[in-house]
Amino acid sequence: MIRFLSRRLAYMALTLLLVSLVSFVIIQAAPGDYAEIFAAQKAATGAIITLADIEAMRIELGLDQPWYVQYGRWLAGALHGDFGYSWAWRRPVGEVIAERMPLTLTIAFATLIFMYAVSIPVGIYSAVRRYSFGDYAFSIAGYLGLAIPNFLLALVLLYISQQYFHQSVGGLFSPGYENAAWSWAKVQDLLAHLIVPVVVLGTSGTAFLTRAMRAAVLDELNKMYVLSARASGLSPMQLLLRYPVRMALNPIASTLGWRLTYVISGAPIVGYVLALPDTGPLFLNALLNQDMLLAGALIFIFCALTIIGTFVSDLLLVLLDPRIRLE
Amino acid sequence: MSALAEIPVLSVNQLSIAVDNDGTPVPITDDVSFTIGRGEVLALVGESGSGKSVTALALMQLLGAGLRIARGEIVFETHDGFRTDVVRLGAKGKAIEALRGARMGMIFQEPMSSFSPIHTIGAQIAEVVQVHEKVGRAAARARAAELLGKVGIPDPVGALDRYPTEFSGGMRQRAMIARALICKPSLLIADEPTTALDVTIQGQILQLLRSLKREFGMSILFITHDLGIVAQMADRVAIMYSGRIVESGPVRDIFRHPVHPYTRALLDAVPRLGDIDRGRRIQPIAGAMPNIFDAPSGCRFHPRCPVRDMPRCAEKLPPRAEVEKHFVECIHGERELAK
Ligand SMILES: Nc1ncnc2c1ncn2[C@@H]1O[C@H](COP(=O)(O)OP(=O)(O)OP(=O)(O)O)[C@@H](O)[C@H]1O
Ligand SMILES: [Mg+2]
Numbered sequence: 002m003i004r005f006l007s008r009r010l011a012y013m014a015l016t017l018l019l020v021s022l023v024s025f026v027i028i029q030a031a032p033g034d035y036a037e038i039f040a041a042q043k044a045a046t047g048a049i050i051t052l053a054d055i056e057a058m059r060i061e062l063g064l065d066q067p068w069y070v071q072y073g074r075w076l077a078g079a080l081h082g083d084f085g086y087s088w089a090w091r092r093p094v095g096e097v098i099a100e101r102m103p104l105t106l107t108i109a110f111a112t113l114i115f116m117y118a119v120s121i122p123v124g125i126y127s128a129v130r131r132y133s134f135g136d137y138a139f140s141i142a143g144y145l146g147l148a149i150p151n152f153l154l155a156l157v158l159l160y161i162s163q164q165y166f167h168q169s170v171g172g173l174f175s176p177g178y179e180n181a182a183w184s185w186a187k188v189q190d191l192l193a194h195l196i197v198p199v200v201v202l203g204t205s206g207t208a209f210l211t212r213a214m215r216a217a218v219l220d221e222l223n224k225m226y227v228l229s230a231r232a233s234g235l236s237p238m239q240l241l242l243r244y245p246v247r248m249a250l251n252p253i254a255s256t257l258g259w260r261l262t263y264v265i266s267g268a269p270i271v272g273y274v275l276a277l278p279d280t281g282p283l284f285l286n287a288l289l290n291q292d293m294l295l296a297g298a299l300i301f302i303f304c305a306l307t308i309i310g311t312f313v314s315d316l317l318l319v320l321l322d323p324r325i326r327l328e
Numbered sequence: 329m330s331a332l333a334e335i336p337v338l339s340v341n342q343l344s345i346a347v348d349n350d351g352t353p354v355p356i357t358d359d360v361s362f363t364i365g366r367g368e369v370l371a372l373v374g375e376s377g378s379g380k381s382v383t384a385l386a387l388m389q390l391l392g393a394g395l396r397i398a399r400g401e402i403v404f405e406t407h408d409g410f411r412t413d414v415v416r417l418g419a420k421g422k423a424i425e426a427l428r429g430a431r432m433g434m435i436f437q438e439p440m441s442s443f444s445p446i447h448t449i450g451a452q453i454a455e456v457v458q459v460h461e462k463v464g465r466a467a468a469r470a471r472a473a474e475l476l477g478k479v480g481i482p483d484p485v486g487a488l489d490r491y492p493t494e495f496s497g498g499m500r501q502r503a504m505i506a507r508a509l510i511c512k513p514s515l516l517i518a519d520e521p522t523t524a525l526d527v528t529i530q531g532q533i534l535q536l537l538r539s540l541k542r543e544f545g546m547s548i549l550f551i552t553h554d555l556g557i558v559a560q561m562a563d564r565v566a567i568m569y570s571g572r573i574v575e576s577g578p579v580r581d582i583f584r585h586p587v588h589p590y591t592r593a594l595l596d597a598v599p600r601l602g603d604i605d606r607g608r609r610i611q612p613i614a615g616a617m618p619n620i621f622d623a624p625s626g627c628r629f630h631p632r633c634p635v636r637d638m639p640r641c642a643e644k645l646p647p648r649a650e651v652e653k654h655f656v657e658c659i660h661g662e663r664e665l666a667k
Contacts, residue, residue: 225441231390233456233507234429237420243455244444251446322446323491 002326005319013312020304021079025072028297036064038088038291084298089290094298097283102302104173104279105272109264109306111195112203116260120207121253124214125246128222139211146208151267155201155274162197201271202264210253210260217252221245247321255318258311265303335405336363337515337547338387343400343415345382345391345571349621353398356382356620357571360400364515366407369541369548371558371579373594374568375617380551383568384519387549388428389419406431406514430460433508437520439501443492449476450488453507460511475506478543480536498529502536512544519551534560555598559583564653567591570617570628577654587656587664590629627658635660 036058040050059065063074078084084094127136178190221227222245230240272281280299287296319325343360346353357379364370372380385391387402402414410431417424428434436442443452453475454468463471469488476484479502492500501521508516518537522530534557541548550561558565558579566576567590575588586592593613615632618624624631630641637659649661656665 225436225438226444228390229434229436229442229504229507230444230452232388232428232434234425234427234459235455236422236425236459239459244447248444248446323448324445324493 002319005325006316009312009315013308016308017305020308021076021301022072024297024301024304025075027300028075028293029068029071031291031293036062042088079298079301084301085294087287087292087295089287089292089295094295097295098280098298098302101278101280101283104277105265105268105281107173108195108198108202108268108272108277108279109261111199112206112264113257113260115199115203116207116210117253119203120210120214121250124211124249125218125241127211127215128218129241131219143208143211146204149204151201151205151271152274154204155197155271158197158201159275198271198275198277201275202267206260206263210256213256214249214253217249218245221248251318251322254321255314257314257317258307261310262307265306334365336365337368337405338549339363339403340383340387341401341403343383343386343402344398345379345386345395346398347620348394348396353396354621355398355571356395357386357568360568360571360573362566362573362576364547364549365563367541367545367547368564369550369562371562371565372549372551372568373553373555373558373565375553377617378568379571380568381519384434384517384549384551387414387517388432388434389414389417389424390428390434391419404432404515426460429456429508429513430511431513432515432517433511433513434517435501435504435508435519435521437523439497439504439521439524440492442504443500445492448489448491449495449503450490453503453510454488456507456510471510472506475510476503478540479503479506479509480532481506497525498533501525501529501533505533505536505540509540509544509546513546515547515549516541517549517551520553521550522557523552523554530557537561555583555594567594570623571620572628572657573655574629574658575654575656577656581652581654585654585667587654587661588629588658589633589635589660593634 036055039058040055043050063071066074075085082095082099084098086092087094087097090097123139127139130136173191173194174187175190175194178187181187218241222241224245227240227244230244231237235243268279269281269284271277272279273285276282284296284299286292287299339361340363341361343357344355345357346355348354360379360383362370362372372383374380382391382395385395386397389397391397397415400415403411404414404427405411412423412427414424414427417427443449450469450472453472454465457463457468457471458465473484473488476487481487481499481502487495487503492503495503505521516537521537522533525533537548538561540546548561550557552558562579564577565579565582566573567582567588568574569590575582575586575591582591583595586595590613597613613632618628618631624642626640626642626644627633627636627646630636630638633641640659646657646659646661648655648657649665650656651665654665658664
């Protein structure tokens, strides 16, 4: 068990290192370096920049050093939250991201909770009441959920919530609550704002997980140990919750890592469509503007989050399944 | 024998189990009747697919989806005066759940898959006590450890916290027996409990079941297709063919004087010492058991029967003949039994 975890931790560190390298390569891949962009910007405002100035700046920023030195510096900075300077925002990258990350994380976690909270009970229900009206209804809803593209769902929900609920979408709070102290009303306001992005981001994942949960529970219900537990006098409910559901949770838990990836990588488009002030539009604009330090930092953070998610799902698996612990 | 001792623990009368085939019920077992006395071991023997497992499951109302009891009664009566018809209890609800695992226990062929792999042995045994009796967790665990000791598992207290994967097949079957017996049932149903085990382990498990039977004073329905096991374990034997019991009686009678041609064929298929010296080859039974969906008319064994009397055997079910608790269902039955 300790060996399993330490091995996983080592993998995680290694993957993080690789990801940081990839992020750095992406940053470097854009034409021109920071000094040139800076010079171009200055020149556009009418200032006179000489080649010598640019060279001096290069040396000052360390851009004349070999790539691995630059990479080392960037990585060391990144580990302290210093990702360099965004020329588009004219502010440190770390600051820009820190402003928007909480919203991204809130939406991501709310989406995960939504997906699991809906798919696990619905999946169990559909398995136990297979071929019932409810099972069919959920199946149809699930296929719709899988088929509708996120952006379309976003637009539809946007329309509905503006039109019928007079709810402003965008941001986490209505204007009045933004700076107000925490209160029940503020929490309600927060939840109301989360509904649309969470549903948009979570629907297809929920549909997928529901199918997976249904299949897993059905699989377990046919196993010999279920019959043997029934022969011991357990009632259907005791039995269901104690055995098949516990077993079915394993594949669900093991996919947590890439669920998180999905939520985070799906977020930019949804954030853009819904005009959320989260990291989604930030990332898209950074790419469009070739604001590479910002884009690279975001890629690195997104990847790091999913790697951590995978590690957490490994941990969950170990807790759920003794066979891994014993191995 | 006292009067009470003569009341069987279980008497199954004309039990028919049917499978639902697109709305029309097709019988899998037909008119199955047998009794099991107190402290008695009844062996149910028959070819694969003859309906042994289905019958065993029906006794606890555990038939799978699509199968149901079409007719008959299963009267279960224990020494403390509890009496019920399992068929009437139905497959759902508190009454049948209170019976399962407490008054009737069951063990299966596959000790490997009879436990959930992600729960400890101790939890899975102790829970049976907690389901049926008002006892705390600690007391239930203590009982589980006691039973694990009784079935011969070394370090029973330590075994409580082990997982099934840490046990060998034989050990798992022992644990399974502990689970089935922890509430001291009056009847144990054992569906080929040793088929998946190798021969030495098989012998140990049979030995264990015999001694536990004595200690607990229970009756056993022992399903097998191994006549050697029947000779070791059973007091009486019932031979099942294609969903019907074709012959039943005390083991000695049936082994010494088999009447039904199917029983004879089964006994002929057992290798005996000296066969090789005498140059005798084992005679396999020619033909195959009929599919339940096109069972032959009349006696179901007649297409394979070496002594059939056509067309009589194909026309209607042969009558049931009996001499001193030895029953047989064959047109030659009466004549042969009289010999
Ligand atoms: N759930 C089911 N649905 C349909 N048919 C079934 C079902 N379960 C069993 N059967 C059929 O009932 C018949 C008897 O099966 P059963 O499992 O009782 O045989 P068995 O005597 O226990 O054989 P074995 O020695 O292989 O265990 C078989 O023909 C089988 O195909
Ligand atoms: Mg069977």
